[in-house]
Amino acid sequence: MLGKRHPGSDQPVNHRPDERIEHMDGEPDQELDTLLTAIPEGWSRAEIAGQAWGVTRATRAGGKVISLNAERLGDAEQFGANVWITSKGPVLRPCEVPAEKVMRFLRAAAKAYSD
Numbered sequence: 001m002l003g004k005r006h007p008g009s010d011q012p013v014n015h016r017p018d019e020r021i022e023h024m025d026g027e028p029d030q031e032l033d034t035l036l037t038a039i040p041e042g043w044s045r046a047e048i049a050g051q052a053w054g055v056t057r058a059t060r061a062g063g064k065v066i067s068l069n070a071e072r073l074g075d076a077e078q079f080g081a082n083v084w085i086t087s088k089g090p091v092l093r094p095c096e097v098p099a100e101k102v103m104r105f106l107r108a109a110a111k112a113y114s115d
Contacts, residue, residue, distance in 0.1 A: 032090045032103070036066060036083060038110035045073075046112040048105070055109055066090075070105055079105075 039057045046053045052073040059066050064085050071078040081094040081102045094102045 029089050029092075032083065032092055032106075035103075035106040035110045036090065038113050039068065039106070040113070044113075046109045048108045048112050053109070068102070068106075070109075 036057075039055060041057050041059060043054060043056045046055050054071045054073055056069040057066060066083040066085065067080065068083070069078065069080040079095065079097045079101065081092060081097075081099075084091040084093065092099055092102060
């Protein structure tokens with residue numbers, strides 16, 4: 001429902017609240033932050049497990065939202081996620097996939113970009 005908010009919060013209700021990854025005990029998610037910095041802004045190509053992927057990173061809202069989209073080149077697999085940069089650290093909001101799938105991809109992509 002458009003405009004629905006979490007009780008006592010100005011944050012919108014996420015369709016998969018159990019799938020988000022965020023800071024624990026008030027500590028920022030350092031791994032997510034590190035992985036995000038490894039992904040270049042704009043569109044780029046990454047070779048992951050012998051397969052070519054197109055990865056798009058777009059920073060919006062004055063740096064407070066990062067959108068990530070990944071598409072395996074040559075077939076139809078694709079997924080995306082948004083990362084909200086909050087005062088307490090990044091919050092991962094995957095789009096229709098489990099958060100761990102996004103994190104596994106980010107780990108592999110960060111390694112591919114550093115090689």
